[in-house]
Amino acid sequence: VTFRSKLFWLFTLALAVSVGLIAAGVTVVTRQAFEQMYAQHTDALVAQFQREFEQRKQDVARRVQMITDDEATVRMAIALNQPQADVSAYVNVATGDSKSHQLDFLDFVGSDGSIISSAENPERFGYKLDWLTQPEDWPSLGAFLMKVNTQEGPAVGLIAVSTVRVGDKDLYVVGGERLGKNFLASLVLPVGMRALLYLNLDPTFQAVNLIDQSGPVVEGDRFASFIESETRHPAAQIFKVVSGPDPANTEEFHVLPLMGRQKELLGVLLVGSSQQEMVAIEHRIRTLAEGVVAIGLLISLLLSWWGAARVTRPVRKLAAVAREVSKGNWKARVDERGGGEIGQLARAFNQMTQQLSEQREHLVQAERVAAWRELARRLAHELKNPLFPLQTTVENLQHAKDKSPAQFEEVFRESTGILLAEIENLEKIIGRFSDFARMPQPELSSVNLNDIVRGVVKLFEAQFSAVGRPPITSEFHLAEDLPSIQADAALLHRALENLILNAMDAMPAGGVLMLRTNREKAEVHLEVSDTGTGLAPEECERLFTPYYTTKQHGTGLGLAVVQSVISDHGGRISVESEMGVGTSFHIYLPLKPTARPAVTPPVAETREAVGAQKA
Amino acid sequence: MFAVAVRVQTARRPAYGQTLRVDLGGVVNSLDPAVAPANPAEAEAKREIDSLIYERGNPDGTFAGVAGSGPFRISAWDPGKRVTLAANDDYPAGRPFVDSVEFQMGRTPNDRLLDLELSAADFAEIPAEEARQAVAGGVRVSASHPDRLLALVFIAGRPAAQDARLRQALSESIDRSAIADFILQKEGAPAGGLLPQWSSGTAFLFATAADTVGAKALVSQIGSSPALVLGYDFGDSFEQSVAERIAIDAHTAGLMVTAQPIHAGGSTGASGVSPDARLIRLSMLSSSPRDSLAKFLATLQPIAGLDAISLPEAASPEQIYAAERSVVDDDRVVPLAWYPQVYGLSARVRDWQAPAPGDAWPFADLWLDGPVGSVPQKDHP
Secondary structure: OOHHHHHHHHHHHHHHHHHHHHHHHHHHHHHHHHHHHHHHHHHHHHHHHHHHHHHHHHHHHHHHHHHHHOHHHHHHHHHHOOOOOOHHHHOOHHHHHHHHOOOOEEEEEOOOOEEEEEOOOHHHOOOEOHHHHOOOOHHHHOOEEEEEEEOOEEEEEEEEEEEEEEOOEEEEEEEEEEOOHHHHHHOOOOOOEEEEEEEOOOOOOOHHHEEEOOEEOOOHHHHHHHHHHHHHOOOOEEEEEOOOOOHHHOEEEEEEEEEEOOOOEEEEEEEEEEOHHHHHHHHHHHHHHHHHHHHHHHHHHHHHHHHHHHHHHHHHHHHHHHHHHHOOOOOOOOOOOOOHHHHHHHHHHHHHHHHHHHHHHHHHHHHHHHHHHHHHHHHHHHHHHHHHHHHHHHHHHHHHOOOOHHHHHHHHHHHHHHHHHHHHHHHHHHHHHHHHHOOOOOOOEEEOHHHHHHHHHHHHHHHHOOOOOOOEEEEEEOOOOOOOEEEOHHHHHHHHHHHHHHHHHHOOOOEEEEEEEEEEOOEEEEEEEEOOOOOOHHHHHOOOOOOOOOOOOOOOOHHHHHHHHHHHOOOEEEEEEEOOOEEEEEEEEEOOOOOOOOOOOOEEEEOOOOOOOOO | OOOOOOOOOOOOOOOOOOEEEEEOOOOOOOOOOOOOOOOHHHHHHHHHHHHHHOOEEOOOOOEEOOOOOOOEEEEEEEOOOEEEEEEOOOOOOOOOOOOEEEEEOOOOHHHHHHHHHOOOOOEEEEOHHHHHHHHHOOOEEEEOOOOEEEEEEEOOOOHHHHOHHHHHHHHHHOOHHHHHHHHOOOOOEEOOOOOOHHHHOOHHHOOOOOOHHHHHHHHHHHOOOOEEEEEEEOOOHHHHHHHHHHHHHHHHHOOEEEEEEEOOOOOOEOOOOOOOEEEEEEEOOOOOHHHHHHHHHHHHHHHHHOOOOOOOOOOOHHHHHHHHHHHHHHOOEEEEEEEOOEEEEOOOEEOOOOOOOOOOOOHHHOEEOOOOOOOOOOOOO
């Protein structure tokens, strides 16, 4: 995963989480606000209903008082106060008056409590309403709820009582409204709210007694537990009725107990508010929040992409420049424009590259000087050896000039022989340097590495078992199925010679020379190991440096030539050595070199100690 | 049935050209004697029309012979709506004083009362319980003797009818005075027996007062809470009021009585529940107590399943009383109230005499005088 991707996802996550949290927070706060507002609204409506209920009570009391104050009622009271009054003449009065004053219940009752006329129960004349003759301040009591027996059965009414006193007798006027569906229909309720009325007319809950403005409530049994609870402990309370899994079908009911004159529970009013609007609002809020989150996420993605690109662009440029530098382009520089850490990094990188470039130049210069010095020292050393015999021979010749011709001839013949030999030696020295300087490009052809290995070792077999020196045993572990490679057989031959010579030098006390070949993927591997003295780690590091040698009479070009040949074949060489154990050279050659690769410094591996000599 | 008399034109009576406007409650769809009336209201209306167009009636109350042989002839006929009778100039007993009688059919009690108050009708029968209101509305009212009986009859075969204590408890729980005074607005009288006092002279021997205590005692003996359905004629507000009052009285005594309307002539209630008892109206067709009782028993017997009671033609008052007592004490028939036929008359109707039980309306003997809106008078016998 790239830095840019990481940044992108980090930014996206941060922004998405932020947007999500904000959206969730706004949603929660808004929903709470709506719920609070809705609750206040409901409370206001319940309070409004209570006011309306009180107003209705006053209205009922007012209408009953109007009947009481009516002239006909007063005349009836006067007539009934007469001895032998004909009560039957007034038996139908209540029916007419109840209609004209829009009362569901109306009774004219004599001073003894006997019904004279009853609108809701016309045939109940003569029967007594004992509760009416109880001492009570009816005018101040106003309207109250009570259970009324009608022809259709018991009902609950909002009743008011008024009296007409003539002489010492009262004529009671008892009127009221039925608490039923018409009463509910007359209530003004906003959309989404409904009023239910449970008439507590039976000892246990009866669904038929739960009505709304159109009649018995459908599936009224759902309310049974709430109403039974209310009948046991009458009090204002709130409960919710859930219908199915959809929360929109949930209704919240404010329950108001309707108590009678004797504090008995006569009814339960349920003002229900549908949660549909609330759920719809919540749904809209949620949809809006989801939209905001979605848009936020999209913007987050874009901003993250843009931000990550903006932040990583200098880094990517820095990486590209670093790659350029790694390829050797020391002049590559990063754009330092802009401030902040990235700018500082760019400046630091450029500064570091500049310093590295300068240090490298210094190092190269120093190495070059060192190489030249080494070369000069080596040349001086190599040339000084032949020069001393030359000088001695020339001086012998000069001294022999004074001798007899025969002696001179002998000296001359001997000296010229020595001079020619030393000159030849000098030519050889010069030729080796010249050969290294003029390493030929490999001429590729299909060759079998095993054949080369066997051929080279065969040349050295005589030396391995030469008289006067400890024997060296050669071991072959050559893969028989080793594929042919595209290589220059002569160059590989020369390189292998140098490695074997090096191994022989490392085993002055004799030992084992092991040669191993095998295939590794697209390469062939050649291992040349000796059981010599081994090399120190610092020796391993400089082993392939030209003119570097650990031997008394080496030119320091042998392994440099080996590395040059392997490199020219697109291969690589490494060394691992352990003091007192031996040294192993590993050569990897491609089956088919594609192009001449850059010179790769060999890898040196040290086991424990180094003690090998170098040709 | 009809008194034969010769009408004599006098100087104070007006000239011809007068029409007596009559409101009928029933709807007569056919005047053909072979076509049976569909309901009691139609039968009653048809009987009154027939009594004017036929010379002679049968003992069973029907008429036969030649249409137009009576004091009037049919001059216009709109079935179910209106019929106009013209005076028969050749009527042997003398031409009627009015030139024609126009019957308007299907008039409800309220319509009839309104027509009378507005002088849109000269004659109409009005319910007894409406008589006081009619008088208060300025209508001239005439009432007969209380010759109609409202009774509660337990229907034979129903379980409730088998329990004598239940029948007695219900009978004792009923406040008959309340029915007579309040529902009938004092136009009736509590009935303890089957015949009225003016007819039999023995009605006072039958108790009419409610005995709620006794009824409660009987109910407590029954054990299980007794309940029965009391049927009344569908659309009859008078019977409905009585039935509901009985239900209230019975409830006070501990009986659960449900008042339920039933269709005319049917025993099945509107709700599909067969009533255990029903209200029934009986009309005396004769002033003779023996004939009236015999007629009543003939009507009640198939409904209540009464034991057969034979009344000799010349039954003595004691025999009549004994028969009456046996029926009443069995409580299968519970007499409730006697009430009269009440007629509303316009002020211009003259020489009106309320008909005797079983007699038709004496339109041939009426004459009309005076403007509409004359001062009403009550023509009680």
